Amino acid sequence: MKKPTRERWSSKFSEWFDWVLEKAEIYDYGRYPIKGMGIWRPYGFKIRKYVLNIIRKYLDEKGHEEILLPLLIPEYYLRKESEHVRGFEDQVYWVTHGGLEELDVKLALRPTSETIITPMVALWVQSYKQLPKKYYQIGSIFRYETKATRPMIRLREVTTFKEAHTFHDSFEDAERQVSEAIEIYKKIFDTLGIPYLISQRPEWDKFAGALYTIAFDTILPDGKVLQIGTVHHLGQNFTKAFEVRIQLKDGTIDYAWSTSYGISDRIVATLIAVHGDDRGLVLLPSIAPIQVVIIPIPAKNEEDTKRVVEYVRKIKQELAERGVRVFIDERREVTPGYKYYDWELRGVPIRLEIGLREVENNTVTYVRRDTLEKKTIELEEFIDKIHEIFQEVEENMRERAKKYFKERLSRADTIDEARRKIEEKGGIVEIPWCGSLECGLRIEEESGLRVLGTPLLNEEVDIKDKRCPICGNTARSVLRLAKTY
Amino acid sequence: MKKPTRERWSSKFSEWFDWVLEKAEIYDYGRYPIKGMGIWRPYGFKIRKYVLNIIRKYLDEKGHEEILLPLLIPEYYLRKESEHVRGFEDQVYWVTHGGLEELDVKLALRPTSETIITPMVALWVQSYKQLPKKYYQIGSIFRYETKATRPMIRLREVTTFKEAHTFHDSFEDAERQVSEAIEIYKKIFDTLGIPYLISQRPEWDKFAGALYTIAFDTILPDGKVLQIGTVHHLGQNFTKAFEVRIQLKDGTIDYAWSTSYGISDRIVATLIAVHGDDRGLVLLPSIAPIQVVIIPIPAKNEEDTKRVVEYVRKIKQELAERGVRVFIDERREVTPGYKYYDWELRGVPIRLEIGLREVENNTVTYVRRDTLEKKTIELEEFIDKIHEIFQEVEENMRERAKKYFKERLSRADTIDEARRKIEEKGGIVEIPWCGSLECGLRIEEESGLRVLGTPLLNEEVDIKDKRCPICGNTARSVLRLAKTY
Known part of the structure; x- marks a missing residue:
């Protein structure tokens, strides 16, 4: 496969994405003979693992318990x-x-697990005293997608589905949980430098069985919008269907209330997409399988080369002692230049180029993957500052992604203007809206764009003197529109 | 469910096992409406996680790479x-x-993954230089078992299937890998205090598609034998079927060689079975979700109770600083006695009972779950020695399990004697064998027992002057027989 440039604003992103997944050995897609199902290769599996660790950390912190349900x-x-x-x-x-x-009862491969966990909770929970309960599972779900499948983005087997399921003794407590889930997701996406808008999905696009759905959307380099997380208030819809009856504080019996929220493989896809560049992956140190790669530059004679090797091992040792994931690329059959190319492709955050000069001056020459900036500093200083350098890299990457994202947010007063803005620069456009279902559907239809929904109530929206472009009535909110995946 | 005693040698073990899975909230089984499929609950999920960490550690150490394949x-x-x-x-x-x-092509839920990984390796590997390759995956497999299902022991969805798949440039290197796998499995089972015999399975009971199968068997408290791990030399059977052609060192092209080896949920089942007692679980500290539980004993007045609570928090803090997983049970609605019962059931290795006396003497009173022995020692000493105490607990548990296991190994010269030994004390009996397939099958048939196989070649076998009970010829090895799950 030839390396395509990423060229934001063109269809090249999609080619670039396929190229990077294959060449960086992340995810093998399109070669296994079932459409929409791929293989996590060792390097990709490790990235996925570090991402899952971050997800687990923020969920566990808030009392979520991991479980495993039947498929x-x-x-x-x-x-x-x-x-x-x-x-x-x-x-x-x-x-x-x-x-x-032939089976007596047909069995579905789970498309999501509300109908598995809810009947179990009916057995486990009898009283408000046991509530709230917060469970989550990470595993595969299956959807027979009829739309075109895309690696990690639209799959028939989603192998990394983190779904949380929570149970409560009141509508309000479930609503409080929705807010908690939003805060958790913010932390997760912020940590990973993934920018987002949070919208309440329109009535006609909420999760099947939910009272309402809150979604996190991001913008990929081609300007199209990807849903990366959803939070659902399920009311008593599932608890009634599966008879989760609980005793309340006042002694009466009622059905419990529930919520669910999910994040999928798309979180890894987004990480790759929003941070990558023409050379390949650019990984945040926190999720990089290798954080520092050391390339020893052979010297002119055997003895000096030996000194380089010894020096390099010492550096590795000292970095490892500071908890850094470090790897020395000692391959003899390829040149240093080839190795630079290789590790840039794989997104290793820091590359050390160590030759005789570095040995003699007791320095290191390092290259940051995010900026491609090269610096030579004292070895001791480098070792002391490594975690600081990681911080700087992460902050720069987050800022850069956020800047790109913000440039793609716009506002429009008319449907024509909205369409034009999206044609010009992709992303998300906000348009005034009266709040009626009918006008919302017509805005979607006439714009040819997808309605993402409205900002949450706690978000300030400037709609002074604005009017709905359909009915002309005073705007009560805005609708967010985009081309979506 | 009433608490059954475990009573080795009776059918009570099975009841005890179901009881402990439910009451200790490990695995919900038999209530989800699909036979052979259960739910890992939070406490069980954590035990499983620590066990998987041990498995991963020993595999990673030897260069195995984790991946995720389609289902x-x-x-x-x-x-x-x-x-x-x-x-x-x-x-x-x-x-x-x-x-x-209706799908054009029927899709199987994977019963194991040789036919998924092998065609992928055909794409990834072209040369002996890339070999050996060692992959593993941890996930669900499915088997439509017609035998009676049992929680964790015989399931239709095995949710914890660790399967390794390795690829080599020669028969010998694959054979070396079989030995490496055996050594890894020994370390895993030894760490978990699970005793085993390693046998080469007879021809008629090897893995479908293997040249030969090596198996690890253990003995459960009812005297019946459970297969807990298998290692297969697959020869070129799968690599030929999926055309994994590689260039060898001499420039010729040949098919690669492969092996596979698996461990399932049964490893957790066995841990519970071999270490547990009539009060419930007995967990090794290394895999216990809570290693030390602290029960504060309320004093007679508010002020003294406060002192107990402060003291207890200090202990928790100091243990946590030493990396101990510690929990204070501060429930007010139940008595200390109830808490003792509860945490014994859940197998927490060390329980601290802290009252005013301990506060005033600066001591702790602790109870070991494995021996139920109670001791009072200086707080400082306890904190310093906690990891030593864990070691002692683990060694005692391992020794105890090994002793039980060894008592259930026996030898016999005739089929009648073999049968009698198994009736008397269960376990595994060895009987001399001439080595012919025909006599092997007849031994199995006439004894009504299951042939586990023969000892590995490097194991010494005393067959001096022994004869095959079927043909009367000189014995060349022994056959191991047992009642099995």
């Missing part, structure tokens, strides 16, 4: 919540046979 | 290795529909 759902369970099944019916894979026998 | 296999892939498909055909779940459409 199959009996048909009659999936059908218990009627909105839910309607939303997923034509996307479900069905297991119909065990060995040579 | 579905197209029918024609599964059929490529003919022995393999014959072995699994009547155990495979088939996905036949996506949404409302």
Whole structure:
């Protein structure tokens, strides 16, 4: 595969993305003979692991408990919540046979796990005293997508689905949980330098079975918008269907309330997309399988080369003692230049180029992957400051991504203007809206864009003197529009 | 559920096992409406996680790389290795529909992943220089078991299947890998205090598609034998079927060689079974979600109780600083006695009972879960020695399990004697064997026991003057027999 430039604003991003997944050995896609299913290769698996560690950390901090649920759902369970099944019916894979026998009950590969966890909670929880309960699982879900599949972005097997399921004794406590989930997701995306807008999805685009859905959206380098996380208030829809009855504080019995929220493989896809450049991956130190790669530059004679090797090992040792994931590339069959190319492709945050000069001056020459800036400093200083350097790299990467994102947010007063803005620079455009379902649907239809929804109530929106472009009535909020994945 | 005593030698073990899984909130089984599929609850999930960390550690140490493969296999892939498909055909779940459409190609829920990884390796590896390659995955596999299912022991969804897949440039290197795998598994089981015998499975009981199979077997408290790990030399069977051609050092092209080895949920089942007692779980500190639980004993007045609480928090702090997973049970609605019962059931290795006396003497009173022995010592000494105490607990538990295991190994000269020994004390009996397939099968048939196989070649076997009980010829090895799960 030839290396495509990333060229924001063109279709090249998509080629670039496929190229980087293959060449950096992250995810093998399109070669396994089932559409929409890929393989996490060792390097990609490690990135995924560090990302999951960050997700787990923020969930655990807030009292979420990890569990593991069965992968199959009996048909009659999936059908218990009627909105839910309607939303997923034509996307479900069905297991119909065990060995040579036909099964009595068809089994669905889980498209999400509300209908697995809720009946279990009915067995585990009887009283408000046991609530709230916050569970999560990380595993595969399946959707028979009819749209074009894309590696990590639109899959038929989503192998990294983090889904949280929480249970509460009141509507309000579930709503408080929705806020907590939003705060957790902010921390996760902020840590990973992924910019986002948070919107309440319109009525016609909420999760099947939810009262309402809050979504995190980001902008990929081609200007198209990707949904990267959702939070749902499920009301009592599932707890009624599965009879999760609890005793309340006043002694009465009621159904529990629940929420669910999910993050998928897309979080890794986004990391790669928003930080990468024409040379390949650019990884944040916090999730890089190798944080520092050392390239020893052979000297002119054997003895000096030996000195380089010894020096390099000492550096490795000292970095490792400070908890740095460090690797020496000692390959003999390739040139240093080839190695630079190779590790840039794989996004290693810091590269050390160590030759005789560095040995003699007791220095290191290092190159930052994010800026490609090269510096030579004292070895001791480098070792002392390594975590500071990592911090700087992360901050620079976050700022850069945020800047790109902000440049792609715009406002428009008319549908034409909105469409033009999106044509010009992609991203997300906000347009005044009266709040009526009818006008919302017409804005979607006439603009040919997708409605992402409205800002949350606690977000300030400037709609002074603005009017809905459909009915002309005073605007009560804005609608966010975009081309989406 | 009433608490059954464990009573080795009776059917009570099985009841005890179900009881402990439920009451200690490890694994919810038999209540989800698909046979053979259960739920890992938070406490069980943590135990599983610590066990997996140990498995990962020993695999990573030897250069194994973790990956994640698709869960579905197209029918024609599964059929490529003919022995393999014959072995699994009547155990495979088939996905036949996506949404409302019938699929063109039936998809199998993977029963194991040889037929997924091997075709991928054909794309990744071209030369002996890239070999050996050692991959592993931890995930779910599915088998439509027709035998009675048992929680964690015989499941239709095995949610914890660690399968390693390795690729080599020669028969010998694959054989070396088999030895390496055996050494890794020894370390894993030794660390967990799980005793085992290693046998080469007889021809008629090897993995479908393998040249030969080496298995680890342990003895559960009811005297029945459980297979807990297997290692397969796959020869070129799979690499030929999927055309993994590699260039050898001499420039010629040949098919690669492969091995695979697996460990399942059974490793957690065995941990629980071999170490537990009538009060419930007994956990090794290395895999205990909580290593030390502190029970504050309320004093007679508010002020003294406050002193206890402060003292207890200080202990927690100091233990946590030493990397101990510690929890204070501050529940007010239950008595200390209830808490003792509760944490014994959950197998917490060390319990601290802290009242006013301990505060005033600056001591701790601690109870070891493995021996139920109670001691009072200086606080400072306890803190300093905590990791030593953990060591002692682990060694005692390992020794105890090993002793039990050894008592259940026996030898016999005749089939009648073999049968009697198994009736008397369960476990494994060795019987002399001439080495012929025919006599092996007859021994299995006439004894009504299962043939586990023969000791490995490097194990010394005393067969001087012994004769095969079927043909009367000189014994060349022994056959191991048992009642198995």
